[in-house]
Amino acid sequence: MQASRLPAYVDILVIPLLNLLTALFVAGIIIAIIGENPFTALSIMLKGAFIYKGGLGYTLFYTTNFIFTGLAVAVAFHAMLFNIGGEGQAAMGGLGIGLVALGLGGILPVPIVILLAIIGSAIFGAIWGVIPGYLQAKRGSHIVITTIMFNFIASSIMIWLLAGLLMAPNQMSPETVSFADGVMLFKIHQILNSMGFSVARSPLNLSFVLALLCCFAVWVLIWRTRFGYRIRATGFSTKASAYGGYRPEWIIILVMAISGGLAGMMAVNEILGVQHRVILNFTSGYGFTGIAVALMGRNHPVGIIFASLLFGALYQGGAELDFEFQTITRDMVIMIQGLIILFSGALAYMFNPFLERIFLANKGQKEPENG
Amino acid sequence: MSRNNLLLIVGVIVVAAVIIFNLDMQVEDKKETVSFKPAVVFDMGGKFDKSFNEGVWNGVKKFTEETGIEVMEFEVTNETQREQAMRRMVDKGATVVLGVGFAQADAISKVAAENPNVQFSIIDVGWLDAPNLRQYVFKEHEGSYLVGIAAAKATKTGKVGFVGGQDIGLISKFACGYVGGVKSVLPNADIYENMTGSTPSAWNDPARGAELTRSQIDRGADVVYHAAGGTGVGVIQAAADAGKLAIGVDSNQNGLAPGSVLTSMLKRVDVAAYETFMDAKNGKFTSGVKALGIAEGGVDWALDENNESLITADIKSALEAAREAILSGSVTVHDYLTDQTCPY
Numbered sequence: 048m049q050a051s052r053l054p055a056y057v058d059i060l061v062i063p064l065l066n067l068l069t070a071l072f073v074a075g076i077i078i079a080i081i082g083e084n085p086f087t088a089l090s091i092m093l094k095g096a097f098i099y100k101g102g103l104g105y106t107l108f109y110t111t112n113f114i115f116t117g118l119a120v121a122v123a124f125h126a127m128l129f130n131i132g133g134e135g136q137a138a139m140g141g142l143g144i145g146l147v148a149l150g151l152g153g154i155l156p157v158p159i160v161i162l163l164a165i166i167g168s169a170i171f172g173a174i175w176g177v178i179p180g181y182l183q184a185k186r187g188s189h190i191v192i193t194t195i196m197f198n199f200i201a202s203s204i205m206i207w208l209l210a211g212l213l214m215a216p217n218q219m220s221p222e223t224v225s226f227a228d229g230v231m232l233f234k235i236h237q238i239l240n241s242m243g244f245s246v247a248r249s250p251l252n253l254s255f256v257l258a259l260l261c262c263f264a265v266w267v268l269i270w271r272t273r274f275g276y277r278i279r280a281t282g283f284s285t286k287a288s289a290y291g292g293y294r295p296e297w298i299i300i301l302v303m304a305i306s307g308g309l310a311g312m313m314a315v316n317e318i319l320g321v322q323h324r325v326i327l328n329f330t331s332g333y334g335f336t337g338i339a340v341a342l343m344g345r346n347h348p349v350g351i352i353f354a355s356l357l358f359g360a361l362y363q364g365g366a367e368l369d370f371e372f373q374t375i376t377r378d379m380v381i382m383i384q385g386l387i388i389l390f391s392g393a394l395a396y397m398f399n400p401f402l403e404r405i406f407l408a409n410k411g412q413k414e415p416e417n418g
Numbered sequence: 419m420s421r422n423n424l425l426l427i428v429g430v431i432v433v434a435a436v437i438i439f440n441l442d443m444q445v446e447d448k449k450e451t452v453s454f455k456p457a458v459v460f461d462m463g464g465k466f467d468k469s470f471n472e473g474v475w476n477g478v479k480k481f482t483e484e485t486g487i488e489v490m491e492f493e494v495t496n497e498t499q500r501e502q503a504m505r506r507m508v509d510k511g512a513t514v515v516l517g518v519g520f521a522q523a524d525a526i527s528k529v530a531a532e533n534p535n536v537q538f539s540i541i542d543v544g545w546l547d548a549p550n551l552r553q554y555v556f557k558e559h560e561g562s563y564l565v566g567i568a569a570a571k572a573t574k575t576g577k578v579g580f581v582g583g584q585d586i587g588l589i590s591k592f593a594c595g596y597v598g599g600v601k602s603v604l605p606n607a608d609i610y611e612n613m614t615g616s617t618p619s620a621w622n623d624p625a626r627g628a629e630l631t632r633s634q635i636d637r638g639a640d641v642v643y644h645a646a647g648g649t650g651v652g653v654i655q656a657a658a659d660a661g662k663l664a665i666g667v668d669s670n671q672n673g674l675a676p677g678s679v680l681t682s683m684l685k686r687v688d689v690a691a692y693e694t695f696m697d698a699k700n701g702k703f704t705s706g707v708k709a710l711g712i713a714e715g716g717v718d719w720a721l722d723e724n725n726e727s728l729i730t731a732d733i734k735s736a737l738e739a740a741r742e743a744i745l746s747g748s749v750t751v752h753d754y755l756t757d758q759t760c761p762y
Contacts, residue, residue, distance in 0.1 A: 100509065207616075217545060218520070218545065219520050219587060220520060220523070220618075250498060317497075317498075328617070331496040370506055370510070373491070377493045378464075
């Protein structure tokens with residue numbers, strides 16, 4: 048990441064907001080061109096994401112997915128590894144849940160099955176991260192290439208299993224039978240309703256809490272442990288890290304295990320939280336969007352929570368646009384999401400020179416004697 | 419100094435937010451109470467897939483044109499949205515909700531059970547059971563049998579092809595009927611069958627469809643029938659590029675490459691969509707499974723100005739004869755799904 052001479056709050060607050068507003072501005076122009084009022088559209092998007100019945104629940108549900116995949120990318124990035132394999136690792140995580148839930152459901156007590164399923168998702172995801180990690184560390188195969196390849200391998204394995212061995216009988220979708228009764232995570236609306244609050248139904252479930260716990264764990268790991276220091280040292284300079292007595296190969300492998308495990312746990316939200324059976328393509332691109340989330344969240348858990356919330360709101364609010372307007376189709380919605388990813392991800396630093404001129408010029412006038 | 423800048427920026431953002439919200443005070447989450455409000459949930463292919471979903475959309479359009487009643491619609495983009503979309507339609511006051519395709523079976527059975535007062539209907543599903551759910555299945559084997567006869571009459575090499583979408587029983591049903599039709603005319607014909615893939619993405623992969631078609635043409639096929647949704651656009655294009663014939667499916671695809679599409683096997687999902695809404699509107703909605711075949715006008719072959727030069731008198735009379743034979747019961751086309759085998 049390029050060194051920025053801007054004050055920290057500009058980097059973490061002003062630039063993302065400026066990028067977001069630019070993206071919304073461009074999207075607004077396009078919405079105006081197709082003949083709708085962009086302000087109405089924006090307002091429906093916001094209301095759909097936060098105010099309408101169940102809207103916030105759906106937003107936080109999508110947020111949960113993005114937190115997991117965003118954290119996965121961020122952890123790897125601290126060791127300067129670009130993990131593009133979140134999609135495949137999440138798919139394998141789903142397989143881990145499915146094997147545990149289908150194999151042990153009905154045999155062991157439900158809470159134990161759920162716990163094992165969550166662990167299973169992390170282990171399966173971790174394995175799918177470790178193999179590219181090993182190849183990078185010991186064989187020098189570039190992690191970007193191998194993780195992309197592993198997405199395809201995971202996808203093919205899932206197809207092979209779900210359209211074959213694990214496919215539920217007497218129907219035509221590539222999916223497994225439903226898990227045994229009770230093998231699922233509680234929905235937040237069920238918990239709140241049982242406590243006396245009236246909350247609309249949504250797929251938001253306890254995975255959200257798990258995601259927040261993971262954020263905290265990642266923060267502790269990266270900034271408060273010796274291992275985290277080694278990760279960051281390896282990220283800054285592999286050679287210096289090796290000179291300092293660490294073994295970068297092992298750090299790379301372990302980081303990829305953690306990264307893959309986090310991505311794999313995305314499946315907890317989708318499979319254990321909502322679908323209660325393994326389906327094909329439940330990852331729906333969340334693994335890839337995680338890259339944009341990590342980039343926007345500046346690889347920090349707090350930033351990732353906010354970036355995830357933004358993308359969650361975009362997904363849910365975008366669906367709401369499709370519901371409300373006949374002229375705004377899902378392709379328009381994807382375009383708006385794409386613009387935001389473009390401006391806040393790919394063009395994240397577009398405004399840096401401009402802002403640097405403003406802020407540093409200001410500084411230069413006031414503190415000439417220091418220079 | 420940086421504090422001033424910060425305040426300025428925060429101020430601009432607050433002002434912008436206030437303006438945005440105030441410019442739009444008239445939009446409310448309105449829920450009208452009307453006695454009849456139809457809704458349709460399209461699947462991943464999208465309503466302009468030139469095939470299955472678009473067929474439904476044509477039926478919806480016809481209903482709207484005739485009655486002037488707007489139909490709420492939604493196209494899903496991920497797995498979670500199927501159920502969400504159905505619930506959202508019910509929340510918005512829909513009295514009848516139409517689901518498109520078997521992938522929505524799970525979502526519709528859940529939402530239908532929770533909303534006994536709302537009518538639901540789904541196309542291509544016949545294995546569910548709910549008192550407020552109508553299910554449409556089509557006798558695709560009958561229509562495929564007809565176009566199989568057309569293919570056998572039109573081929574010069576005695577070799578014909580079939581490109582399926584997702585490798586599932588439903589598509590084998592198309593393939594089996596087609597083979598039956600071809601062999602009823604040319605018992606020794608070579609028939610090449612390929613499936614595009616085993617996942618739903620196989621419905622939307624025109625490049626792979628074109629590739630499979632070219633390989634079948636290389637092996638000598640000169641008529642290729644597809645049952646592959648959006649993938650079929652590639653099948654038709656490849657056949658047209660090679661100067662061979664293709665057979666369309668679901669919607670009338672004769673116009674996609676005029677002169678190169680022999681005919682289309684019409685699966686009248688538009689009839690199912692139109693009938694669902696009309697019945698619901700007129701209070702004649704019934705639950706249960708409806709099987710639409712040749713007799714019910716659910717499947718047919720397409721003849722229009724784009725292919726009338728290709729359909730010779732010989733082909734036409736053979737098709738009419740086969741049609742009559744199926745209607746009278748003297749020919750029964752085997753349905754692959756009944757025993758998962760194809761006897762032809």
